[in-house]
Amino acid sequence: xxxxxxxGYGNLDxxxxxxxxxxVNALRQRLGQPPLSPDETxxxxxxxxxxxxxxxxxxxEWMETCASYDQVIFIDAHVHENTAELAxxxxxxxxxxxPFTHHMTPPTxxxxxxxxxxxxxxxxxxxxxxxxxxxxxxxSPAAAGQVAAAVEMILGMLEEASLSWGMEASxx
Amino acid sequence: xxxxxxxxxxVTRIEGHARVTIHLNEQGGVEQTFxxxxxxxxxxxxxxxxxxxxxPQITQRICGICPVSHHLASAKACDEIAGVEPPRPxxxxxxLMHMGQVxxxxxxxxxxxxxxxxxxxxxxxPATRNVFGIIKANPELALKAVNLRRYGQQVIERLGSKRVHxxxxxxxxxxxxxxxxxxxxxxxxxxxxxxYAQDAIGIAKxxxxxxxKLADSFASFPSNYMGLVDQEGGLQLYDxxxxxxxxxxxxxxxxKPAEYLEYVAEHVEPWSFLKFPxxxxxxxxxxxxxxGPLGRLNVVDKIGTPLAAEEFKLFKQVRGGKPVEGxxxxxxxxxxxxxxxxERIGQLLDDPDILxxxxxxxxxxxxxxxxxxxxxxxxxxxxxxYSTDPDGxxxxxxxxxxxxxxxxxxxxxxxxxxxxxxxxxxxxxGVLNRVEAAIxxxxxxxxxxxxxxxxxxxxxxxxxxxxxxxxxVAR
Numbered sequence: 001x002x003x004x005x006x007x008g009y010g011n012l013d014x015x016x017x018x019x020x021x022x023x024v025n026a027l028r029q030r031l032g033q034p035p036l037s038p039d040e041t042x043x044x045x046x047x048x049x050x051x052x053x054x055x056x057x058x059x060x061e062w063m064e065t066c067a068s069y070d071q072v073i074f075i076d077a078h079v080h081e082n083t084a085e086l087a088x089x090x091x092x093x094x095x096x097x098x099p100f101t102h103h104m105t106p107p108t109x110x111x112x113x114x115x116x117x118x119x120x121x122x123x124x125x126x127x128x129x130x131x132x133x134x135x136x137x138x139x140s141p142a143a144a145g146q147v148a149a150a151v152e153m154i155l156g157m158l159e160e161a162s163l164s165w166g167m168e169a170s171x172x
Numbered sequence: 173x174x175x176x177x178x179x180x181x182x183v184t185r186i187e188g189h190a191r192v193t194i195h196l197n198e199q200g201g202v203e204q205t206f207x208x209x210x211x212x213x214x215x216x217x218x219x220x221x222x223x224x225x226x227x228p229q230i231t232q233r234i235c236g237i238c239p240v241s242h243h244l245a246s247a248k249a250c251d252e253i254a255g256v257e258p259p260r261p262x263x264x265x266x267x268l269m270h271m272g273q274v275x276x277x278x279x280x281x282x283x284x285x286x287x288x289x290x291x292x293x294x295x296x297x298p299a300t301r302n303v304f305g306i307i308k309a310n311p312e313l314a315l316k317a318v319n320l321r322r323y324g325q326q327v328i329e330r331l332g333s334k335r336v337h338x339x340x341x342x343x344x345x346x347x348x349x350x351x352x353x354x355x356x357x358x359x360x361x362x363x364x365x366x367x368y369a370q371d372a373i374g375i376a377k378x379x380x381x382x383x384x385k386l387a388d389s390f391a392s393f394p395s396n397y398m399g400l401v402d403q404e405g406g407l408q409l410y411d412x413x414x415x416x417x418x419x420x421x422x423x424x425x426x427x428k429p430a431e432y433l434e435y436v437a438e439h440v441e442p443w444s445f446l447k448f449p450x451x452x453x454x455x456x457x458x459x460x461x462x463x464g465p466l467g468r469l470n471v472v473d474k475i476g477t478p479l480a481a482e483e484f485k486l487f488k489q490v491r492g493g494k495p496v497e498g499x500x501x502x503x504x505x506x507x508x509x510x511x512x513x514x515e516r517i518g519q520l521l522d523d524p525d526i527l528x529x530x531x532x533x534x535x536x537x538x539x540x541x542x543x544x545x546x547x548x549x550x551x552x553x554x555x556x557x558y559s560t561d562p563d564g565x566x567x568x569x570x571x572x573x574x575x576x577x578x579x580x581x582x583x584x585x586x587x588x589x590x591x592x593x594x595x596x597x598x599x600x601x602g603v604l605n606r607v608e609a610a611i612x613x614x615x616x617x618x619x620x621x622x623x624x625x626x627x628x629x630x631x632x633x634x635x636x637x638x639x640x641x642x643x644x645v646a647r
Contacts, residue, residue, distance in 0.1 A: 039339075
């Protein structure tokens, strides 16, 4: 079975920026896994075929872990008005230098993973539109309304991967 | 009078947002250079009214790169307010976390931020002059860099539950002892990390040897220097007295952290949110000093770990025992400190008190109303100064952050490079990167160092000789 790592990332203290945390925990519930507390990343529970973590941001230390998976699904919030409330796109690895040292995108993350560890999992980015980025924990009604659909989408990707690993990655 | 302005915005490969403006005169030479810090934070002001014991958690959120430094400096200030002395095991554990911070911060800076310039050269194509280029050129080196950072982060995580914004200190100590399994895990990789640090020092020394003239002249100027020292005048990053030396290495002052306001003042300029600390007894503009790795190693008499001590002796030969002035030597001294921190981790782990469960002092708390905590953050001397009312609510907060201490030096460095490499005519990519590289030597953390509250008069204009707007040079 293809090993899949779901990486949700964002700032829990900035309302919808932390939507990935809620998606990860809802997914874990569906998979019969214990939920993460706000201070946990899930890094100590990576033993199964379908693992999930929540990070504040993508970090280079996670590349070695990711290189051992066949598929990585990134979950994040987005702010683009012309993008669907819930969107999923394949991630093409590409290193793009950033002026800011503390920001790494999924394409750069995968490109560096390949460069450092000689292996690159198939990548997908699932984004939920954020409507409220104020300083508190919780979700706006609009973002909260997308969590269940996001979980269904991820479960579909996991099922697809288990049935047909080796085919070109696609989003449902 | 300056008639053309070249703007570099944002300055790349540093933490935080800044811009540099270079004003040219009629002849195309550099008239004046400004390093503007445009970030607006307000931490000192919005902390007023908060309970003092919240500050170790609040202030570490100034930054995600160096939160531990603020967490620990704040804890020391809170200890004084609470009138509680942490037991020795707690101090050891706080210092252990601090060493993890130094390893990950310094390690990341050298490999990710500084090395592209040193390995590929200032004039290399920006498409390759970055961390990806490092990985392609030397993947083994890149893996060492990732593991060095990971090691430091895990030290922090093992003590404070999280790598960023850990939960660890409380007034009077820390919230949990070190577990034996965590001690073993940290110890097990230490020798490997020593090797990585030595490899990095070898790269830095090799580069300096091949580029000695540049290293000695690039952004090189006399200044005072500041850093903490232990009782024997040795390098001390967690706790000690504050020492200031002048440009010739003469001792200007050595004082307790609580006395800092007698020796340190801050100058303000209208074109930057970052203030300019200086040695008070010399006044402004004579009194600025440099902090951080170069500042520290210019201040101390020795280093108390064997391998780093040997490297320190070699470093002191650069200028025959006098303070080293070239800003590029920050990269070299930064790596000596990585080696020191890893060795110091070993000393701490071997201390018989490191696994003690006596990690917090209790007792009747009588609030003193005032506390000062000073620590050597990776980037330099960090001051946390709090005053409270009788109920412990903050009435006044003063933060002098490491990068703030280097503000004058960063301006001076950018200006020195601009004068040497910018001259009217065509503005080449490598030239602008040299100006940035000068700033990058100081590993500035601009999110931390800007905490003033006030207006936000940002100007982004380029003026031609006749006063019309030019195209902006930016990345």
